[in-house]
Amino acid sequence: MAPSNVRLNPLGGAIFISVVLLVFFYVFGFPTMFPEERVSMRELLSASIVLARRGGDRVLAIRRDDTLDTKKKGETKEGANEYVSQGDMKSHEQIYYGLKKLFPKMNVVSEEHEKKPPSFSSIPDVDLHLQEVLAGVQEDQSIPISQITVWIDPLDATQEYTEMKDKDGSDMLHYVTTMVCVAVDGQPTIGVIHKPFANDDKGETSWAWVGHGKSGNLQNGAPSSVGExxxxxxxxxxxxxxxxxxxxxxxxxxxxxxxxxxxxxxxxxxxxxxxxxxxxxxxxxxxxxxxxxxxxxxxxxxxxxxxxxxxxxxxxxxxxxxxxxxxxxxxxxxxxxxxxxxx
The missing domain is CATH 3.40.190.80 (D-Maltodextrin-Binding Protein; domain 2)
Known part of the structure; x- marks a missing residue:
């Protein structure tokens, strides 16, 4: 007959219970104590438009002031030089940190990388409810932030941006764009392309959210009517x-x-x-x-x-x-x- 005065060691009992709970949660999954942050796609679309335009404003101003400070940053696989300018970097700061100020946990990938990040206090607030988006997108969608990857190109066509003129003297600034893309589970879902030098430097923005809406300037163009x-x-x-x-x-x-x-x-x-x-x-x-x-x-x-x-x-x-x-x-x-x- 076992002694009636045998007692379990409290520490040993706590360890035993902890091990049992860990095994249980490993097999059946941990409870969701803190629900994952979800993102309004309509608000993210508005933010992407505002920030692409804001980056474009920096690109335009730096080009007009001729303060490019262009540097070579590498070469392509084919041996062509790749450059970075103050236009690239200032646009990057506005778009990248504008998104990070709004969504700190969001995975944002930019072509450029700064040595000293700006203070969030220098990044203006963003309108998350643009009228053009509210008018063009009737329904919102909430997506877990872990499913989202945002790709930004702060200045596409840097070579043309720095050279300005082609060999024949034609203007090349119309090639320049600032771009933001929202991918969900790896699929391109929201795209924003802003042309800062279009319409006599007033700019033009094209945007679309797959299955939900698009900017008024986007209409399917017709294929060539001739054989060419x-x-x-x-x-x-x-x-x-x-x-x-x-x-x-x-x-x-x-x-x-x-x-x-x-x-x-x-x-x-x-x-x-x-x-x-x-x-x-x-x-x-x-x-x-x-x-x-x-x-x-x-x-x-x-x-x-x-x-x-x-x-x-x-x-x-x-x-x-x-x-x-x-x-x-x-x-x-x-x-x-x-x-x-x-x-």
């Missing part, structure tokens, strides 16, 4: 796309241009039938355009027809080439086989 295929390519990273396209497509017109955002909008407006890129390109260059073209029932894929995943901010490279169209996407994929083999 119109293809827009990079003026600085053209690769061999011109030769391959001319060989694969019987009647084609190639237009070189700067800025991925500009080129995508040219397809959306119906000024071009396809945007093709064969060399490496970063996801902050293409995410906003991808969302906009998707909202208009177009497609942007790799040259193998694969979807582009925007969920991982630490993997910014898209190495599979690029094809963006509103119509006939599969036709172009089939015709451009020679480009696929060069990737």
């Amino acid at each position: 295929k119109r293809i827009i390519v990079s003026r600085s990273h053209a690769g061999t796309v011109k030769e391959a396209a001319q060989e694969s497509l019987s009647d084609v017109k190639i237009t070189p241009a700067g800025g991925a955002g500009y080129k995508t909008l040219e397809v959306v407006k119906g000024n071009q039938d396809a945007y093709i890129h064969t060399t490496l390109i970063k996801k902050w260059d293409i995410c906003a355009g991808n969302a906009i073209i998707k909202a208009l029932n177009g497609k942007m894929t790799t040259l193998n027809g694969g979807n582009i995943d925007y969920s991982q901010g630490h993997v910014p490279k898209n190495e599979g080439g690029l094809l963006a169209t509103l119509y006939g996407h599969d036709l172009y994929l089939n015709k451009l086989g020679k480009l696929k083999t060069q990737l």
Whole structure:
């Protein structure tokens, strides 16, 4: 018969209970003591528009004051120089820290990185209820913040921004854009492309939220009514796309241009039938355009027809080439086989 005066050690009992609870929660999951923050997509859209425009204002002012302070930051895989200017950096500060002030826990990926972050007190507040958004988007959606990755390109077409004029003397500032893209579970969902030098420097903003609404200036452009295929390519990273396209497509017109955002909008407006890129390109260059073209029932894929995943901010490279169209996407994929083999 066991002694009646045996007592359990309190510390040992506590440890035993803790181990049992840990095993239970490991098997069945931990209880949600603190619900995850959720984000209003309509408010995030408004913020993205405001901040893209605010970044564009900095880009415009620095170019007009000629205070660019341009520096080389590296080279592309093909050996072309890459530059960063004060326009890039000041736009980055406004967009990146504007988002971080609103949503500190949000995963925001920017092309640029500053040495000394600005104080949040220097970042103006943001209107989260823009009238154009409230008028164009009837229903809101709440998304867990962990499912969101925001890609920003504070200044797309830096080369054209710094040079201003092409070899023939034509203005190149219309290629410049500031861009914000919201990806949900890796899918491009909200895209904002702002052109600060459009409309005599008053600017023009195009935006879309897939399945919910778009800016009034976005309408599906019509495909070419003649047999000629119109293809827009990079003026600085053209690769061999011109030769391959001319060989694969019987009647084609190639237009070189700067800025991925500009080129995508040219397809959306119906000024071009396809945007093709064969060399490496970063996801902050293409995410906003991808969302906009998707909202208009177009497609942007790799040259193998694969979807582009925007969920991982630490993997910014898209190495599979690029094809963006509103119509006939599969036709172009089939015709451009020679480009696929060069990737």
